[in-house]
Amino acid sequence: MRFFVLLLLFILTIQTSSAATLFVDPSSDGDEAINAAMQQAQPGDIVHLNSGTFWVDDTINFADGVTLTGDGEVKLVDYVGWNSGKTMFYASRLSDITISSITVDGNSQGNTDVPFGQGYYGLFLFRNCENVVFDGVTLEYAKSDGIIFRNGDGITVTNCTINKMGHEGLYSLYTDNVEFTNNICFTRTNSACRIASGEHVLISNNEIYSGTITAADGGGSSTGPGIEINIDSGQPATDIEISKNYIHDLRGSGIWMTSESTKGDGVYIHNNIIRDVGNYPSDNKYSTAGITIWQFNATLIENNVFDDTGIAGVRYAKRASDGVVDEEFTTIVRNNVFINIKDKITIPAEPVMNSYSENHKFYVYYNDFYNNYDAFDGNLCIAWNNFALNPMFSDSMYHLKDDSSLIGAGYNGADIGAYGIGSDEIGTIGTIDHDEITDPGASDEPATEPTDDVNEDLDNCTSDEPNHDLDNATIDDGRIPDEDEINNDLDNCTADYVDNSTTEYVDNSTTDYVDNSTVEHHRNGHSQGTGYALIETPHEEIVVCSAELTKPTFRRPVS
Template sequence: MEKKVQTNRWGSRKKIIISSVTLILLIAIIIFFLSGLPFGRVVYVTTNGSGDFNCDGVDDQVEINKALAYVAENPLYTTVHLKGNATYIISDSILIGSNTVLEGDSTAVIKLEDKSDWPEYKPIITQMDSSGNHDITIRGFEIDGNHDGNSEKKRGAGYHNLIHLLDSENIQVHGLYMHDSHGDGLKVTRCSNIQFYNNKVYRLGHDALYVIYSSNVEAWDNRITCRTNSGLRVYNSNHVKFYNNTINSEGEGGAGIQVQKDGSSFIMDDIEIFNNLLYETNAAGIWITGYGSKYSKDTAKDIYIHNNRFYKAGTNQGADWAGGITLNGFQNTLIENNLFDGCYGAAIAHKRVMAFSAPESGYTTIVKNNIIINTQPSRTAGKGYAILNKLNNTHSFILENNCLSNNAAGNYLYANSTSDVNVDKGHVEQVANNESMKKEFPWSEALSAGPQ
């Protein structure tokens, strides 16, 4: 009897062992099979007949959209790659879906057709789903907005934005050459987790990056030449970092960086701007404005501007908002360790620009440990002050330990300091060219501000 029980137990154990081994082998076979599948595969688009989808130079968005739709419908594929050396002429928008990379060789060009009859706000690239997409990457190629081929359109009026995404998240746009459009480079509306970096942006019809009602935004290592409006702009958005960018103008455009709060509907209390070079901008290097209906100062505060270099910012003699930094309507803005050299009108000014009037009063801006030198007169923006307060009834400056020299109109108008230091004309330039002097210079951090 005991022997029979032992035999039955062994039989049960044997079945369990065989079942376990079989299950393990089955799992191993499945894993091996799946690992051999081409996850993350690339779909190629060309103009020479060698791609998975092939364009002919007419309505090329048709083939590009077929490739993007294929990736969206087949999760083992992630990427559409535009092969160069080629120009893809489009007559309708390109539509990108979730979990998708649209990339290309640096010699691949997406170009808007001549004499396009597109309506306002129709972009060159946008999302597939009107309610929003996620995890979108656009990188590596050139987008030509063909401004001159559509010269009948008005710049800055919503025509031909290069990329516009709405209600989307996890967006990366990098390594692009974006140029000659009537509208924005990348425009995002009600989006989150946006990264815009390592792009070259030249003479667009509006902003290079325009962020509206969005959050968690970073822009870095971009080279931007403005034509019609700003380089980097945020409107009613928060949790923003702009750094390591180089922004200029060629006699046209607005501010290098623009921060804009309209009314009480959105909190803006986490914005940092640092280590940028803003030179020869048409208007202010940085323009900050809060306006509209009454809002709590807790919803417009604590912008941190540091370690930037402003060189000859505000070249337009007819722009009363020219200069290094022009601001109103934000509380407790901290401006420190920046270098302002040769700005027009004023290096830092409280001003109302156009109709952008801040509600109520009691706004304070802290300015400390900056170098402000060689400020130049402007016909409309000021006589060349280091610090200019044209809103002295509603706004005030706290000035601490700034290094001042050779500012055409003097150091202050409706502002004062007991701790700022005046140095001789040319002293800062002398220190900058002498390593031993630089080490002992109290404002050495500001002296090395901006991309080197």
């Protein structure tokens, strides 16, 4: 009988002056072994999983104030047969929980009888919890979400490896104080991090990518964005920052933001590298650009690099199912580099694309547009002081050469590109310290501005509206009540990612203003520079070639 597993447990308790450490040996009935330790633990205690595999076929319930750590792996058994909504770990109305160092394996290879993204066999579910930390944890091979955090306050996911979840890596709903930092995420089905309402959110220094997914992984395919923020008409949010992420090799957009209300406001996106994303084969309006936005106001997008990002670097786009709000939405796009943006589907590519100008407006200034399918012409944008210069990158992570014309050329004298804001303090983008490889073929000559300037005054800017405030934010602080159904999958996600989302998320910043500069000399046309764009990631082999001729191509090694 299974209760005899208690006779086999080795739970060694070491008492200290303030806490106890409970050591648990691996077991074929791992859920009973870990639950026994949790029941014994007091707030402040440590449950340490010794090296080996803890096989589970029932939920492990957290205790209040406990740290779960160790060298062990917690793994779901084959064909577990749970109903949708049941997860490997669960906590409700608890606080001060830390999970560190362990591995949690959802065993999608052994549970092929249920679909991805439909709420089956998630790893962690927290409801109404506070101050939960994941540090150095490996989450892998889930059929649904890695971590769901609902109606809480304080969730930190840092230094983690998140590998092939069946839905989101972190799915935070109606939660304040969220940090998702320094993680490496291989996505499957949907995003690495999805936010649905809350205040004070930081998504920074992550590497987010996807690639070949085989039967050995349990199948599935990645079609979602790297990062998703979505809102309906309910709870607002404020203070959202997406920075210093390296997002690459995705079928979907690098970042997708969508709202059904006027409560999407003030997201700050800066110092990210977004490369080879937006590869969806048809225009579903949310998977074909570096950043796709619908009905978010006062978004500031600055000092990023967009390289080969579908049909647009930044795009406003409306799906057929999206509701339209009687409000004007604005986005500032400045100090960015847009390169290698080419036609991938039947819609001609544009670096900044406004596919719904009825209520969406771009302010575009001090950006560099180079080697794209179509020169940026400011159509459906208010634009000034943009350039078409060879950026002259010095290495694989888009640092500028010392003689690049983009140094000091940006708004407020900043460098244009991913390292332009306080560049001495930016440091590494993403989680990996990529080698800086000098391009032996790069031109030593500074790129020159093209001489065929046309359409210089794109915005018809006048100076009678100085310092125009874009956001005019209002706040509705109504709370969404907790829901009874466990692990309610709000987007009804399927493997091909059809989102019928009713979740919510918004930032309500009032800090962003338009620069009403009267100096306007938009540079239109392709640069004639002869430099090279050097691209490399730790996951791919580089082929360096002239950016003036074609974008670099890649061959993924067989694992």
